[in-house]
Amino acid sequence: MASIAYVRVSTEEQSTGTQRVCIEERHKVDRWFCDEATSGAIKAKDRKGLSELLGYVREGDTVIVYAIDRLGRNTIDVLETVEALGSKGVAVLSLREGFDMSTPMGKAMLTMLSAMAELERSNIKERQMQGIKRAKAEGKALGREKIINDSEVALWRQENSASIKATAMHFGISSASVKRACQAIKQAS
Structure with missing residues (x-):
């Protein structure tokens, strides 16, 4: 036992x-x-x-x-x-x-x-969603402020033929951020 x-x-x-x-x-x-x-x-x-x-x-x-x-x-x-x-x-x-x-x-x-x-967690989620909806209706920006320059990240990666991981390490950002930056530049082209 x-x-x-x-x-x-x-x-x-x-x-x-x-x-x-x-x-x-x-x-x-x-x-x-x-x-x-x-x-x-x-x-x-x-x-x-x-x-x-x-x-x-x-x-x-x-x-x-x-x-x-x-x-x-x-x-x-x-x-x-x-x-x-x-x-x-x-x-x-x-x-x-x-x-x-x-x-x-x-x-x-x-x-x-x-x-x-479980009911309390559902209530918290509901209040959170209502708060987000209200903030959007008031025109408030949601999420963290973007600090990454997508063009700079994508250009550095291309010029250096760098991997996503190497680019992330160079800029001190996550691999997901590198992917998003490169995708944003690709879509803008």
Whole structure:
């Protein structure tokens, strides 16, 4: 019977440190699984760390997560993950919500909290889209201000017979920015 922890953050700017500390304060963890810069919108089975966890756990193990939303953002996916763990005889504990998801009451709470979290994310997305629509109607420019001179990038690349990667390194920009710059000049011609 092992205690297994799973932590996840959505972006490279975030750290799993807080989740790890909170879990370590309450539990002695035998094995850690982690997904960094991995959106919860990606199905559990498609996340490397969670997929490895699912293959590793054994009957009698306990999986500890900082919060339910670390398992995923979609209610059905979270429920399927918990069910898959439960079918292997694995208990799932959520620290923030404070319940064991392998019990009948825990499953009921999980379903309600997951549904509420999904509803809140939908509401946030709706408000965001309304804000974007309003800003466009007011004529406001959206997105970051463009700082790349497409002509300069495309010309340098052509004159130096440079690869996209070399051009990106020369200008200190991403490969995608080089591709967009070259495509914009090509379309303008």
